Amino acid sequence: MRAAAAVLAAMLLASCAQLAPHREAPLDLAQFVAHAGDPRVRHEPGAEEFAGRVAALLPAAIAQVEAGHYRAFPAPVTVHVCGSDECFARHVPGAARLTAAVVYDNRLVLAPRLFDREPQRLYPILVHELSHLHLGQQLGHYTMRIPVWFHEGLASLVASGGGADLVSEDEALHAVGAGEHFLPEAAHDESMRRGADDSRLRITMFYRQSMMFLAHLRSLGEDEFRKLLLVLQDREPFDRAFATVFGASALQLALEFFGRLRCRQGACAAPAGAP
Template identity: 30%
Template sequence: MISYMSKWLRRALDVVIVALIVAAIPFAMRAYHPIEQNNKAVAALEAKRYDEAIALLSEAIQAKPDNEVIRRNLVAAYNSKAVALEKEGREREAVASYEKALSLDPKNQTILRNLVATLNNLAVERSSARDFVHSQQLFEEASKWLKQIEDETVQRNVLKNYAGLLTVWGAELMKRNQPDGAIQAFEQALRLAPENAAANIYLGDLAYEANDFERAGRYYREALKLDRENAEYLRSRIKMLENEARIEPKLKTYPDPQNEFRIQAVPYTSGIPVPTIREMLREARRVIGQKLGIYPGRAVNVKIYEPEDFFKISMLPEWAVGIYDGKMRLKLDDIQGAPTQVRDLLFHEYTHAVLAMNIKQKVPAWFHEGLAQLMEPQFAESMREQVQMREALMKKKLTFETLQASFKDIDSKRDAEDAYLMSKYFLSYLNRRYGAEKLREWIQHLANEEAFPDAFQKVYGEPLKDVQHEWIQAQLR
């Protein structure tokens, strides 16, 4: 019962704050008549009285519309005022001042760069606040001016930021069960910045969910060229979809009118029938949603395989019962047990799915596995389990540090049991000591991308490591 989580979303918007060119336009003074207003304006500019300077120069340019000195000084005045407004945090007013300067000198590279920099930085700020629509409007506004900028570095940085925004927005649309909109956002991100690995990965994931294995493979292979950090994950993903493509013809699809669960299963005659499985999953969606406050953003893929095919695709050790890796994968023989056991299994794996769909940061495996057990309808504590767990703790076989990564690399069934028990009883302890509402609040903070230990301390009022240490010491007494 293992889950994999996204590793790249937090890096998708690798923002670049584009610097302003401050005071880059010199003022010019001439002593001929009737340029008195110009000269007074220059003095006002040097004293940073920008509105006074603009008023004097605007009057002067009306009298001398062809005078380049006055025009250049008025452009400089608008630029200087805009830079000052930017420093005061009045970016929208700064944009208006830059635009007035460009109406006088449309090709001025300093003004163009400063205007685009301001719009870029505003867009980044709005994106960080998750105001995606406003952020996109600002990036679109910046893009209108971008083609006129000769500085290719500025162009690349703004386009990279815009692509990052679209990637994060696409992920948000996935959470809202709007895959078509997400695909459009990711594809636009790649048009702006083809080197965007995250957009390729998400497009691969969406194609994979739709069982379009060929298209998924193309996106994953492209991402592999760009993202060496996640190379192992991408290679395993490519191998998995190649195996799945060969097994897919064996599965029958069961449509869901409510589009909540996309179930495929190898045909079978004994065990819990697919309609009953779907109803159990609907119950899990309702009950766990009420307990944790989170729901899937889109339909959950559920696949039921012959055991041999399950292990071929999942590449899990023989003790494994199920996995959520973007799809909930189950073995046929595990849905042929008692209804109560099947219900526990479905609630467990559904918990992995809903967590992965809502929490986009990497969280420890013990958290995933402990919470999944806590959500099982027949959850119970037993003396036998606690004795087994304490023995493992006394032998120092178990620590929270060793249970950070996925349990899939644990070969021994006994060691796997110990890992699950430690996860289960620590989460149960938190729930019992602090209350279920705290756990729900912690999950909400994680879904809002707050760091795992920071979110814990904010909710529980104590450092996570201190609480873990206190709990372990209590088990060893």
């Protein structure tokens, strides 16, 4: 019973919304007021103390994202802080299972649970969401030009595990050894969004495995990884950019990566989903 409850909790507390772009009018956030110490942080009336915590963390968080993406934010950063669950539910679809989200149109909203129930996650989740905002400012909100696994793997990597923290690397390795892991598409389809459900993974496991694969790509060469991120931010098509930089497709490198992880656990076999 306790194990089942833990799994359910992990699913409910996934860090951020995987919200598809849509064409609704931008949210009305006029009721949020600017924090006196840093107007980039806006808060629900009464949540001044929460906003103050964000204001203290924001400069370092922005710098961490800009270093991890190899590029400065192209537009001003604004963070909206909810002081109540009701506020977060009004502004974020599916709010009950989230701690934060970047919603249409590139509006970053933090839930109160990051302040009163999970304060240790505030900074890493802030960095994770700022990574989404950084790409969104350049390419559009949660753009389908980039696969979901890359979006979430990059955000978790830049945040030093933020967003992927509800699943340990050991748990992820165990899942890989059992053949339970995601694989990129042979060709990225910009008309479809494939996430954790398509790989039959919990969101939290999907984030961790995506981060591990992105860390592996970076380990193949920092210069190559930097080049890939920069050309993607310059709107180069994903498959062409990836193949040009690494000389192979994302699927090929993922098959090799997860295959090696399985072998290290004595489970050498063709990776799940291999052609």
